[in-house]
Amino acid sequence: MKTIQYLTLALLMLLTVSLQAQDKNDIIITNDGKVIQGQVLKVQEENVVFTYPGEAIENTMSKSNISKIVFKNGREQTFSQGAKAAQPPAEAVGAARGTENAAGEKPTFKVEQNMMAVLPLMFVNQETGELSEQNSKNAQHMIHEFYEKHSTNIRPLALQDTRTTNSRLREAGVNYNNLDEYSIEDLQRALGVEYIVFGEVTYTTGQSNISSTYGNVDQKKKSDNKSDTKVSGSTYSTERTKFDYKVVVEIYKNKDKIYSKSREPFGDTDDSWQSAFEYLLKRTPIYQK
Template identity: 40%
Template sequence: MKKIKPLLVILLLMITSISFGQITKERKPDRIIKKDYVIIEAFVKKITEKNIEYSMPNEDLINTLDTSHIGRIEFANGKTQTFTEAKENNDVSNTSGSKHDPSNIEITPNTIAILPVPFVNTETLVTSEELSKFAQNDVYDELIKKSSNIAPLTVQDPRTTNSLLRKAGIDYKNIDETSIEDIQNILGVDNIVAAKVSYTVTENQSSYGSTTIKSGQKDKATVSDYSNTNKNMKYEYHIYFDMYKKGNKIYTKNRSPFFTTKDSWKDSLTYLLKRSPIYIKK
């Protein structure tokens, strides 16, 4: 019996070790968000006044990062720690849900950016990256064509917009989860166009045909039938359109196109854009 007890102890230790390893493996990493909006997903080990220590998932190597480069840390347990620079030295403060420090971000006056336009199928909840960028470029082209109507605003190129958003870990799928103030700081603009399109697609079928009877030889008649079926796709869109200036919503409208063709969403977006506060009729 005395020999069995040590074996049980070893077995229990092995089970505990395996369970602890599984818990550690399943733990979500923290999010270190740098001031240039680069996001590092890692496990924070230690925080001091001058730097933090962290390790990447599945690695034991300890990395060090200067706190002057960090905007905030979003811990896996839901807490947030924001890092702000004081005039004389670095000051670390703990807050929950605080916003980015815009002191080192240059906002160019009289600039406007068009965000990617999410297209969401309301039945399948599937989004389309191609349609999102296509609609974004369509709004951009409309503003460029009517640049004299939106003076003195300058429109940011969508390539620049999307590149800056990508560096911050934002795309058409999660753009609704980011505050407009943060997006404004990321893009360096003071005006933003944010639109969204929900849609459904249905198929309508219509059939038509005819029957012809012809007399043939020896008083025999021949019958010929002709029929055809047309398939028509019906697109029902609903467009949501918002405009922001310096973080404040200055215009919000929504509209459904009268027609149900594939490209009918374009007319509604243009309609809402021309009735926004930035557009001056000439």
């Protein structure tokens, strides 16, 4: 009887340890002190593949940017670049959570050369002055995806993922409403990047009428070989909202503005601003055809 009790107790202990292990995450510590929690799927020759908690999307990070991985089973893997880490792990955890230092300052990061961040865009209705947070993020992701798709055209530049960008901006107290209140130097220190891509979309709306006529055409021949044409039918009119956009793209390297252009798209649909962005992005000095 006692033997059965001991076996039952041992099984319960093993089950408890197993469940605790499942609740833990792997921890990736980057060279700039950032702490990323998630599940490490693969440690490849040049990259580490991982997922964020609760997500299935696989993310890839170069091993040259990683100082250490602490796996949930307690095993640690240190990379040769670890000596470059700007902060010890304890400080890195605090910075990743947005904590302030003793002087009350927001966390800043060492600027990484050839790293580029795409900021949320100012998306403004000129008639009301209203800013759209959703459109701001949509435009940010659109530009980021464009550069990801054309990564070979912007080498040797690398992209900071938008999750990291927006997280660090939030820690610094920056959002789509107050972007223009911060200097480029402050934004670079808050993000740890050398290049910043910033944009603005302003627009007005109006109404456009589209008319269509439906009916029959009758022709009757006269004695003088001429035709008498009669049109009978109905005319229908529909109304739609048209958008008049102006798009601006600016790129900064360190504190210097290296590109600033604007464009008005040819179309007037609600998504016509996207084609204007693509036109401008392909003509920036960082884009090599």
